[in-house]
Amino acid sequence: MATVPILDADLLQRYDRPGPRYTSYPTAPQFTAGFGEAELRAAALASNGDPIPRRLSLYVHVPFCLSPCFYCGCNRIITRDLGRAETYLARLYREIDLTAALFDRDREVIQLHFGGGTPNFLGPTQLREIVDTLRRQFHFSDNADRDISIELDPRFIEPAAIAELAQIGFNRASLGVQDFDPAVQAAVNRIQSIEQTVAVIDACRASGFRSVNVDLIYGLPKQSAEGFARTLNTVAEMRPDRVAVYSYAHLPDLFKAQKQIEAADLPTAEAKLRLLQIAIEQLTVAGYVYIGMDHFALPDDELARAQARGSLHRNFMGYTTHADSDLVGLGVSAISHIGDSFSQNARDLAGWQGALDDGRLPVFRGMRLSDDDQLRADLIQRLMCQGEVPVHALERRYGIDFKLHFAESLHRLRPLAADGLVRMEADRIVVTSRGRLLVRNIAMCFDRYLDPATASAPPRFSRAI
Amino acid sequence: MSEPTLAPTDPRVAADDGDERHFCSTCAFSQACLSQGMDKGALLDLHMLVEHVGPLHAGECVFRAGDRFEAIAAVRAGTVKTFTIDREGREHVLGFHLAGEVIGLNAIDGESYPCSAVAVDTVMLCRFSFPKISVLAARVPGLQQQLFRLLSRDIGRAALLAGDWTADERLAAFLVGLSRRLAARGFSPDRLQLSMARTDIANYLRLAPETVSRVLKRFQDEGVLRVDRRAIELVDRSRLEALASPALRE
Secondary structure: OOOOOOOOHHHHHHHOOEOOOOOOOOOHHHOEOOOOHHHHHHHHHHHHOOOOOOOEEEEEEEOEEOOOOOOOOOOOEEOOOOOHHHHHHHHHHHHHHHHHOOOOOOOEEEEEEEEEOOHHHOOHHHHHHHHHHHHHHOEEOOOOOOEEEEEEOHHHOOHHHHHHHHHHOOOEEEEEEEOOOHHHHHHOOOOOOHHHHHHHHHHHHHOOOOEEEEEEEEOOOOOOHHHHHHHHHHHHHHOOOEEEEEEOOOOOOOOHHHHHOOHHHOOOHHHHHHHHHHHHHHHHHOOOEEEEOOEEEOOOOHHHHHHHHOOOEEEOOEEEOOOOOEEEEEOOOOEEEEOOEEEEEOOOHHHHHHHHHOOOOOEEEEEEOOHHHHHHHHHHHHHHHHOEEEHHHHHHHHOOOHHHHOHHHHHHHHHHHHOOOEEEOOOEEEEOOOOHHHHHHHHHOOOOOOOHHHHHOOOOOOEOO | OOOOOOOOOOHHHOOOOOOOOOOOOOOOOHHHHHHOOOOHHHHHHOOOEEEEEEEEOOOOEEEOOOOEOOEEEEEEEOOEEEEEEOOOOOEEEEEEEOOOOEEOHHHOOOOEOOOEEEEOOOEEEEEEEOOOHHHHHHHOHHHHHHHHHHHHHHHHHHHHHHOOOOHHHHHHHHHHHHHHHHHHOOOOOOEEEOOOOHHHHHHHHOOOHHHHHHHHHHHHHOOOEEEEOOEEEEOOHHHHHHHHHHHHHO
C-alpha cells in the first residue's frame, strides 16, 4: 500500500470530525477504575501462561519539561528544578521492582522507549542509571532489532551528550521541531534554531543511531503555507529517516497550556488542509514514503520496509516494526497493554508516588478486553497498518460470520464506500488512496463504543484532519 | 447499540446438557450404560446420583487431596488439572482432563482422593456420587469395562512422563495426545486451544517453562505448527506423530 494518499479537499472537510487516533482499541475513555492492581497482576500472570509468551516493550514516561510549549496536550510538569528528577527516579525504581516481578524472566525486551514531557530533562547519567536498572530487572534481547529510543528536545541537549546516549545503548531518536517559522515559534513559545536541530541530528548520525525522526505539527497559530513549505524544505534537507506531521488539536478546555494560544491566530480549516497538502507533496517529492496516519519514512527505513512486507504494527508509541508485544508502561500516566488488558498509571504525580510509597502498583484505571474488543482491535490494527481488512482471515481466527457480526459497521461504512474511501471486495475491504488520510473515519465505523451521537457530543478526541 | 453476539472461538466450551432422562452429549459413561439398556432413570433406581456441578471458575477446586472419596466426576466442559503437592510444597501436575474425560478414578481403591483437582478455565462437571462403585459395576458389565478402559488410559498417560524422552519428544507426545483426545470427541485434531498455563504444561512434562517455549518456537520455525496466543495449529501432524511415537508407544 505504498501509494501516495490523494487529498480531496471537499472530502476531507466533510469528514473532518473528532475521532480517536486508535493507538489503542478500545480507547482510553473506556478504561474504568474497576480495573486495578489485582486485575493487572492477573493479566500479567495470564500473559506469562501463553505457550510462547509475547516479548516485552517498555515505555518510560518522563513528565518534566523546562519550558511550556503552548500546543502541548501531553501529561507534563513544567519546572526548572532539576532536583525533582531524583525524587521521581526513586519512585520509578520502585515501580520497576514491582513491575519486573510480574513477568517471567525469559520474556525478552525488544523495545525500550523514553517519552514525555522531555526525557532529556534527565541527564545522560540519570538515563544510564534507568537503562541499567531495567537491564538488571528485565531480560533485554540480544537481537539486532532491539531498540532503545528517546524523544529529544534539541533545545536542551548538547551534541556531546548524544554520544553518551549511544554508549548507553540508545539507537533511535525522535526530535521535536514542529515548525521553524519564527512567527509560529513565538506563538507556541518554542524558540528553536535550525542550527540546534541540525547539530543534534548530526550527533545522532555520528554516534551510530539507527534512525532519526523529526516531528512537525500543522495547524499551529500563525502558520502560513509559505513558512511551512520552507520548514518542510529545511527538514527534507536534514534527511531524517522518518518524519511525523501531526495535526494540531485545539482543545483548550482539555489542555490548559492551549489557553495561551489565540484562537484568532489559528489557520482556517481550509488553510490547515492546505498545510497538510504541502506536507504530503513536499515529502513525497523529497522521496519519503507515506506510512499511514501522520507518518512518513525514507524507503530504506525499517518502517517503510515493514510496510512493504505487511509486518507493520501500531501501539501507544505509534507505528512500529515490532510484532505484537506486551507493552509495559512505567512512570506517571503511562499506559500498559498486557495480555488482554489495557491499564493506565495515575495521571497525577501525587497519586502515582503515593501508590508506590505504599508498595502498590500505581495503576488507576484500565479494562479487560472482551473477545469482541480483541476482534475489533485486530481489525482496526490491520486497517491502520495494512490498509485492508482481510475478511476471511478474521472469520477464521475469531469464528465469526463477518457480515452478521459487523452488520452495523458495514451499514455505517456504506457512505464511505460511496465516497470512494474504501473498496468492498469479495473477501476484503481495501482502503483506497482517497481513503488513506481518512483511515480514522473508516476505523470509527468499526468502533463499538462510538454511537452515532458522537458527532454532536463535545469533542473528547482531536479532529480527523 | 445491541450487544454483539460472538460465536465461541472454541466449541469445546459449550456443554450440551442432558436432563433427568437423557445423558449429556459429552458423557463418558452414556455409551456403556445405554448399551446395557440403562438410561438415567435406571441409574437413579440403583441409588446412583448423577449431579451437575458448575460452572466452576479458573482456580476453583473440584476436590482436594485427602478429601473423603465420594464420587468420580466426568468433565462436561472446560479443562481440569489434577496435581499433588510434595513435602517441600512443590506442585506436580498429574494431568489435564478435557470434556468427556473422568477424574477421581485413582481414588477408587481408597477412602480419600490421592490428588487435588482444580478448574483451569470455566468447568462444568457431572458428579457420580456412589460409595460402592463396584456394586454398580457388577450390575452393569459395560460400565465395568468402561471403567477399566478409563483406568488403563490414565496409566498409559502417566508412562509418557516416566520415560527418558527428549524435550522435543515430550512436547510432541503432549500435543499429539491432546489432538487425538479431541479428535475422538469429534473436534478438529489440528486446532488446539490450550487453556492451561505454560508453567503447568512444563510441570506436567517435567521441563522448564522456557524450554516449552523454545521447542514450540523451533517447531514453528520448522513449519510443524503455528502458535497464536493460546491457540496452536498443527500444520504438519505427521512430523509430530513421528517425533511422538516412541513416547506414545510405551
